[in-house]
Amino acid sequence: MGNTEQTAVCHDNPKHNTEPCKELSGQVVDIGKWMVSSPPRKRCGMSIHLRNRADKRNNLLMRVLCGRWACEICGPYLKTKWQGHLSIVLGKQETIFIHQITPTQWEKIKTRIRRAKGEYAHIKLNSGVWAVFTNVPVGGSPLSQSATQSILDASMNSVSYDRKPIATSRGWSLSLNSKPTKSEWERVGTLTADIEEIEKVVVELVGDQVRSFYHANAIGFYVLLPQSWDDAHIAEFDRRLLAVGKVEL
Numbered sequence: 512m513g514n515t516e517q518t519a520v521c522h523d524n525p526k527h528n529t530e531p532c533k534e535l536s537g538q539v540v541d542i543g544k545w546m547v548s549s550p551p552r553k554r555c556g557m558s559i560h561l562r563n564r565a566d567k568r569n570n571l572l573m574r575v576l577c578g579r580w581a582c583e584i585c586g587p588y589l590k591t592k593w594q595g596h597l598s599i600v601l602g603k604q605e606t607i608f609i610h611q612i613t614p615t616q617w618e619k620i621k622t623r624i625r626r627a628k629g630e631y632a633h634i635k636l637n638s639g640v641w642a643v644f645t646n647v648p649v650g651g652s653p654l655s656q657s658a659t660q661s662i663l664d665a666s667m668n669s670v671s672y673d674r675k676p677i678a679t680s681r682g683w684s685l686s687l688n689s690k691p692t693k694s695e696w697e698r699v700g701t702l703t704a705d706i707e708e709i710e711k712v713v714v715e716l717v718g719d720q721v722r723s724f725y726h727a728n729a730i731g732f733y734v735l736l737p738q739s740w741d742d743a744h745i746a747e748f749d750r751r752l753l754a755v756g757k758v759e760l
C-alpha cells in the first residue's frame with residue numbers, strides 16, 4: 512500500500528468522509544495506480560504576424576498549431592485548456608459520479624447517462640483505463656467537490672497523448688476563440704522565433720498592450736499599436752519582429 516493511494520469518499524454521509532465508499536458502488540477509485548504521463552516529443556507550428564485590414568494598428572501574433580495531442584507544443588497546451596475548462600464545469604454540478612472503466616464498458620454507461628438526461632466527460636488514461644465523470648447517479652462513486660478536483664487533476668496528469676484523450680457530451684464541451692478570417696486579416700510575415708520570444712519584444716516596443724488569443728489551432732496574442740505611430744513607425748515594428756531570433760551578422 513503506497514501513501515499516494517487516494518480514494519473516492521461520499522460527501523453526503525459523514526461516516527464516509529475519511530474512508531472509501533464501498534457500499535454505494537462497489538467500486539473504489541484508486542488514483543495511486545494512475546501513472547503520470549510524460550509529455551510528447553514531436554513539435555509543430557510556425558509563428559505568423561497578421562494585421563487587421565480595417566484597423567492596421569490591430570495586430571495578431573500567433574503560433575499556428577497542429578492541434579494534435581501527440582505534439583510537444585499542442586499536447587500540454589490542450590491539456591491545460593481542458594483541465595481549466597473541466598474544473599469549472601464539474602465545480603458547477605451538485606454531485607459528480609465517477610466510473611473507472613475499460614473502453615468496452617463505455618457504450619453501456621453512455622446509454623444509461625443519456626437515458627438519465629445527464630452530461631459526461633471521459634478521459635482516457637495512459638494505463639488504458641477511462642475515468643468517466645457524470646452528473647447523474649447511474650452507478651459510480653459520488654464525489655465531494657474536493658475529491659472531484661483531485662481526481663480530475665490526477666486524470667489530467669495521466670492522460671494518454673496518443674490521440675485526443677477527452678470526449679464530452681454537448682453540454683460540457685470546450686469552445687475556443689474563432690479562427691481569424693482572411694477577409695478580416697492579412698498576413699504581414701512568417702516569423703522564425705517562438706511566440707514567447709516575440710511577445711517579449713512586442714512588450715518592449717509597445718508596452719503591455721497585449722491580449723491573449725486561444726484557438727484550437729493557434730495560440731498567441733493581439734497587440735494594439737499606439738495611435739501616434741505613422742506608417743514608417745509601423746513598418747519599423749514589422750521589421751523588428753521579423754528580426755527576432757535571427758543572428759545578427
Ligand SMILES: [Zn+2]
Pocket residue numbers: 554555556576577578579582583584585586
Ligand atoms: Zn502541434
